[in-house]
Amino acid sequence: MAFERLVRYEHKAEVTFGNLIETLDDGFKVSKLNGDLTQGFSASGEEAITLLCPLERTPIVQCVGVNYRKHAEEAKMKVPTYPVIFTKPADALTGPMDDIPIHPDCQDKMDYEGELTVVIGRDAKNVTEAHALDYVLGYCIGNDVSCRTFQMPDASGGQFCYCKSFDKFAPIGPAIWSTSLISDPQKLKYVTRVNGEVRQETGTDDMIWSVRQIIAHLSRGMTLRKGTVIMTGTPAGIGAFQKKFLKDGDVVEVELLGFGKVVNKMSFL
DSSP states (O other), X not given: OOOSEEEEEEETTEEEEEXXXXXXXXXXXXXXXXXXXXXXXXXXXXXXEOEEOSOSOOSOEEEEESOBHHHHHHHTOOOOSSOEXXXXXXXXXXXXXXXXEEOGGGTTSEEOOEEEEEEEOSOBSSOOGGGGGGGEEEEEEEEOOEEGGGTSHHHHTTOSTGGGOXXXXXXXXXXXXXXXXXXXXXXXXXXXXXXXXXXXXXEGGGBSSOHHHHHHHHTTTSOBOTTOEEEOOOOSOOHHXXXXXXXXXXXXXXXXXXXXXXXXXXXXX
C-alpha cells in the first residue's frame, strides 16, 4: 500500500483517495492516489481539498468499553476478565469534519468519547497477539458519540449498542495513518476538547487491553473483515461524570498528538 496518511475526498465531482501532505488554514493538501484498498495505490499529482471519511464503507464498527484504567476508576467499574465489546452499524461511520445530527430524543444527555481507532487491512480470524498488528491497515482518531439517555439502566438495562448506533455517531479521520508511521499504538497521546476546553487527555499506555490483545480477542472464532473499524475505548473525562453534556452547536475535537484531529459540531435536529 503506497500511502502513509490515507484520506478520501471529493474533487471536481469525483471521489478519490489521496495521501495527506499538509494541513492548511482552509483545508488540506494531498497527493492524489490511483487505485483502492484491494488493488493498492499509486501516486499522482497534488491537490488542495476538503476531506471526507477516510473509509468509503465498513462492514462493522467494533467498540471496546472500559479499556482505560483511569476511566474504570472514575466509573467505579470492576474490570472484567475479557474486554467489554459492543458494536456500531456501518451507517454510524462519518467524516472528520462532518456535523453530527442529533435526534430530538437524544438531546438531553449527549456525550463524547475520544478514542484511538484501528482499521483492519485484511480478513483476520484466530489471530495471535504476536501477529495481530500484521492485520492492521492503519490508525485513526475517532469519537464514539454516545446518547446516555438510552444507556441508563432504567431506560435500556445499561446496554451500550443502541445509544451509540445512530447515524454519524462514529466520526473518524482525518487520515488513516499507516503502520510505517505508527509502529507501536501503545505509545500515543491524544486529547479531547469541547469548544476548546480540554475534557480528556491520555496516553494509550493507560489501556487495560492493548491493540494486539483486542484484535486477538475479537478474531477468536470470528472473522474480522477487511475494513472493520475498531474503536479501542475512551479515557477518563467523559461528560457524564463531569455533568457536562453536549449542547446544540458544541464542537468536539479529538486530536492524536503529532498526527491530526477530527472536528465535529453537534447539530440538534
